[in-house]
Amino acid sequence: MSDDKKPSNWQQAITGEWHGYPSLFEADGTHVGYNKVSRASEFKDGRTTYWMETDFDAFGPLMTRFDLNTRFNFGVIDSDQDRIYTGPDFIGSGRPFGMMVDSNYYSPGWNVGLRTMNHVVPDLGIQVYSSQLFEGDTMVGVFNGIYCVSQDYATNPDTQKQVEDFLLQEKKLGRKAYNLPVKNEGKFTGEFEVYNDQQELIGHNKVTIHHKPINLVHSEQTIEIEGVINRKWTAMRTRTNNSHQFHGPDMFGNGFSYGRYLYSTRHSYAESFKLWSREAVVDSNYTQVCTWQFLESQKEKYMTHGTLTWEEGDEVLGAQYVE
Structure with missing residues (x-):
């Protein structure tokens, strides 16, 4: 691949390893567990590779469906017009709008179509993530949660402690209900x-x-x-x-x-x-x-x-x- 190719603006914005504890919900909104995630989209030698490590802790049929016990590792055709996911784990594409990407793609291993939105909010230091999960037009579940980013997680004990504290807080808040002020x-x-x-x-x-x-x-x-x-x-x-x-x-x-x-x-x-x-x-x-x-x-x-x-x-x- 050509060394002259540059990463997209979105690719540059998400540099680093992202850490989250998204909650897993059944289609009726029942909270059934969590998915501890580390992931990164990495640009090297003109190619973009997205990897994701997951650790599911849930119950019911969705646990069996999503816990593949493998590292996701798939190619991305990177641009600020379309980010095209070339498999094997995800097939489809996403559209960047500044610091937010709206994606529609398919997971062969999970047998679901996903509408995923990743919104980086620099002022808050977070990425707001969600995936609505479909078979055709039928909702079968939802992932959502907040992520934080690190640049030196593998080597810095202080960063590891900050991330673990963040994940514990996310696990506590993940199943909180959406409510606006009631009084x-x-x-x-x-x-x-x-x-x-x-x-x-x-x-x-x-x-x-x-x-x-x-x-x-x-x-x-x-x-x-x-x-x-x-x-x-x-x-x-x-x-x-x-x-x-x-x-x-x-x-x-x-x-x-x-x-x-x-x-x-x-x-x-x-x-x-x-x-x-x-x-x-x-x-x-x-x-x-x-x-x-x-x-x-x-x-x-x-x-x-x-x-x-x-x-x-x-x-x-x-x-x-x-x-």
């Missing part, structure tokens, strides 16, 4: 990068979500977006266990949560415009790392991603009394 109103704010359908960064959106609980399972939210996209929607949200619904008047749809992650689709009323989203709560302060994909006429219009921070307001569901 206090407030707002989420953040800035999202905006990419067009050619994966070009075309600007930024300022995102504000005004959140007001109505009762313990209902809330009213108004989403305001300013920048490349200028929109405003209000909808009532409801939650039953890990099933979420959006009841208008401006957006209608539903979602399903797996641990700390919510995957949802919302349709803008009376127009051919919808929002697909993955939102992950990554700390105890309700910080959300989000990917929002906007579709118009059933075609991708924008891919956006960013971090929302929570600013707490008044308690609106305080103690009730009968005098």
